[in-house]
Amino acid sequence: MNQFAEKLINWQRQHGRHNLPWQTSDPYRVWLSEIMLQQTQVATVLEYYPKFINRFPDVQSLAEAEQDAVLQLWAGLGYYSRARNLHKAAQQIVYEFGGQFPQQRIELERLCGVGRSTAAAIAAFAFRQPETILDGNVKRVLCRIFALDGDTSDKKFEAQLWQLAESLLPKNQNDMPVYTQGLMDLGATVCKRSKPDCTHCPMVSDCLAWAQNRVAELPRKKSAVPIKHIAFYWLILRRDDGAIWLQKRPQKGIWAGLYCVPCLENLQEIESFGLDDWQEYAVLTHRLTHRLLEITPLLATHFFRQPEDLGSGVWVQPQNWHEYGLPKPLAQFLPQIVL
């Protein structure tokens, strides 16, 4: 067996993580965890994963669910296309694959929201297939050990990393789960982006970045993308009984599929709601990865035209807000305007 895999496997057994709730060979649980963990930290996922498993314990129950029920459990976790694709993929498994997860990576990639790395993780953890993952952790580990200074967002360089990662796989397929977990654990707990703990790294004697004193500069940073500012209004319509008017957002764009108050790009649009008065709140900012939302909440309590006439939506009482998947900043703001 190659030395890299052997060292990593031994290190994982002694020093890796072994108590994460998704460490199982059940493909459903592995799949769900991999989707939740995309661009999301373990500590955050630990808050959502048990609730999701409790409500949808298997792929059948998820396939039969309403999209709103799935998004409700996902609300606050971000990247909501993951939830919509998760729901679609559950239906693919039940109705196209006869309720059984495919075992080959290439087949798993047919599932909505499952790319090569996620497919490889499922194939490795659940079916011991000799497939490598290549997530942010693995890219960082490889760039350091082999002192590679390419741009990890560059497709050609990424292709080289895939090839390198494949060449490092253990020969014994039974080692695939512990090896794959070791890759993730090493990147997450030792070979971290900042303040890597090289003195406790099982690979330090092989690490070219360490030998060249270049650990801090690898992997190379990609050029920063300028952040766009987006300004809009939230029109909060509150009925005399305290209910708020919520609309399901379109299936594309920010907060797709979630429930939200009407968003207006300018104050002229407010005329269509037939308002004669409203209260304006201070601008609240909400930062996304590549956008800065500048939201001005408007509260209206007297309106002579019913919003039902302007589009579909639902009146929701404050005690029932939690039953709807709301964007995080809205869920945080709404309590301020409770009667």
Next chain:
DNA sequence: TAGGCGTGGGA
């Protein structure tokens, strides 16, 4: 193919 897509945490 490069930009779109959330939220939270660390420095």
Next chain:
DNA sequence: TTCCCAAGCCT
């Protein structure tokens, strides 16, 4: 405060 980015994928 401000910036970067974390178990990526889709179009």
